[in-house]
Amino acid sequence: MQTDLFSTASNRLTIDLSALKDNWLRMRQLSGKARTSAVVKANAYGLGVEPVARALASAGARDFFVASMEEGIELRGILADVRIYILAGLWPGHEKAFQQHGLIPVINSVEQLEVVRQAGWLPYALHVDTGMNRLGLSLQEARQVAASDAPSPLVVMSHLACGDEPGHPLNASQLSRFRQAAALFPDAEASLANSAGVFQGDDFHFDLTRPGIAVYGGEAVNDAANPMKPVVKAEARIIQIRSALAGDTASYGASATLARDTRIATVTVGYADGYHRSVSGAGVTVRQAAPSGAFGFLHGTRVPHLGRVTMDLSLFDVSDLPETAVTAGDYIELFGNAIALDDVARAGGTIGYELLTSLGKRYVRHYIGG
């Protein structure tokens, strides 16, 4: 039934679970001697936590990270016998749920550690902030924990602020501070690397790596070729094709002025689908920073987005295709194999992570390669 709906849907996503597994295995290989976990927070970066988590477990993942307890409980219903770490840690009153569902809080502060102590020491991971100033105990606080009667954490971890910029000096300084943090807890597994950190080489791998975006096919490192396989293809349908004359304007705010006689395809995707307004066509003032807007792809040709993205609809200039080649009902690829996810993100002044996690509810999702 899903396939029938899929073949006529206005908005559809094809999610390739075999590419996903290949990407995770690639991360595992690059992680060398370290074990490799899987980060499946935010509904597996928008791709659907149930099929994604099952696929990654079948590829060999045994450790999973999610953001919140609620995500952890959902994941526990999907995978009974994996370790599930909760990046937000826990709130007072959550102890029983953590125990009941076998969730491991990542302790980010002295206050959170106190909750774990009061609960008679639940198994926990300890996050030490090494320079991002977002979450985690300071090194000084970590030293006090190490000197106390607290049982060892299962994992001692930190997070890179500039992993996507391999030459950034903060990487070396976080690495050196993390070595000190890890040395305080010799019985814990040490974990520093997200996807970008995995690409940074052995020094960053320690005992457990935590890739997310690379597994989903996104770019982890700036200004480098992306070696990962695309996992998700997003498509929308052309409702109508219209002809407009040079000098006419199109979309809200008369935001595009046509330089030539133009055939415009009106397509069923808008900002309500996570196709952000900031990817609007070249020259549109909602997006000051990026030089050109997004492109779509159909019948072997890249076609530029025209004018402002609206809630449900986008316009593409299909004049470069033969008139007979394009018809109402055709699907246009928004990103996937021909248009890189991260190219659309760049057009909108954002990152692939944000495009994936804002994919709207209107997409019919179809999983292949499972």
Ligand SMILES: *Cc1c(COP(=O)(O)O)cnc(C)c1O
């Ligand atoms: C989201 C997250 C990751 C995964 O990061 P990617 O850049 O997607 O690989 C790893 N560790 C922590 C603490 C995170 O919050």
